[in-house]
Amino acid sequence: MIYYTYPGFRNKALTISYDDGLWSDVHLLEILNRYGIRGTFNLNSGCMQEERRIGKDRIAELYKGHEVATHGVEHLTIARCPMTDVVKEILNDREALEELTGKIVCGHAYPNGSYSHEIKTLLPSLGIHYARTATDSGKYTHPQDFYEWNPTCHHNNRLLEHAKEFLAFDLPQFQYLFYVWGHSYEFDRDKNWDVIEEFCKMTGGREDIWYATNAEVCHYLMAVKSVYTSVDEKILFNGSGQDIYLLRNGEKICIHPGLYSV
Numbered sequence: 351m352i353y354y355t356y357p358g359f360r361n362k363a364l365t366i367s368y369d370d371g372l373w374s375d376v377h378l379l380e381i382l383n384r385y386g387i388r389g390t391f392n393l394n395s396g397c398m399q400e401e402r403r404i405g406k407d408r409i410a411e412l413y414k415g416h417e418v419a420t421h422g423v424e425h426l427t428i429a430r431c432p433m434t435d436v437v438k439e440i441l442n443d444r445e446a447l448e449e450l451t452g453k454i455v456c457g458h459a460y461p462n463g464s465y466s467h468e469i470k471t472l473l474p475s476l477g478i479h480y481a482r483t484a485t486d487s488g489k490y491t492h493p494q495d496f497y498e499w500n501p502t503c504h505h506n507n508r509l510l511e512h513a514k515e516f517l518a519f520d521l522p523q524f525q526y527l528f529y530v531w532g533h534s535y536e537f538d539r540d541k542n543w544d545v546i547e548e549f550c551k552m553t554g555g556r557e558d559i560w561y562a563t564n565a566e567v568c569h570y571l572m573a574v575k576s577v578y579t580s581v582d583e584k585i586l587f588n589g590s591g592q593d594i595y596l597l598r599n600g601e602k603i604c605i606h607p608g609l610y611s612v
């Protein structure tokens with residue numbers, strides 16, 4: 351039998367997602383980078399001239415090593431808008447953020463947690479691969495639907511208790527994903543920077559955790575879907591563009607793109 355694992359044969363992954371691109375992100379990035387925790391920052395390209403937001407000229411440098419994703423050009427509550435506005439909000443944001451970062455931007459976080467079935471079905475055509483909601487699942491599972499990706503918890507929702515629970519998991523038959531979201535300005539407002547600092551100290555720098563951006567998690571799980579095998583599982587084919595890690599009867603196997611057989 352085969353169990354897929356995360357890269358490096360790990361069965362735990364951690365990712366975070368922070369919105370709006372205010373200057374408080376600088377402090378958050380400093381903490382994350384210190385502990386090797388990675389994630390996704392959802393930005394509004396049409397609001398960057400505001401004094402409280404990180405300016406266009408700093409985006410590429412500050413978010414290096416993390417993912418930049420769309421959050422709508424103007425941060426509109428898109429479920430209230432005509433679909434033509436939704437298209438512009440997301441596609442124009444993608445284009446602007448791609449110009450600032452020099453990378454393909456393929457993620458989205460719904461501004462004000464606003465979405466609808468119609469919006470979800472539109473996103474693939476706009477080159478969006480996943481979209482995050484503002485609904486805590488309290489779980490450590492993979493999303494059933496990447497266009498309605500419910501995070502595990504907001505950082506004000508028992509973050510350290512969740513972290514303890516996550517670190518204590520020790521069942522190799524499960525694959526765990528811990529997904530934290532929020533806004534860095536909330537740490538200023540609530541005077542609780544110590545919570546994220548403690549969280550990173552607990553969960554960072556560990557051999558058994560894969561630290562990934564949202565897109566890396568999404569793309570890896572999609573890539574796993576493009577592996578197929580013979581019935582006896584002696585022949586494996588990796589139809590994706592990246593290495594896939596798995597356990598075959600307990601044996602660690604990393605399959606490169608293409609055919610693998612033993």
Ligand SMILES: [Zn+2]
Binds near residue numbers: 369421425
């Ligand atoms: Zn927002």
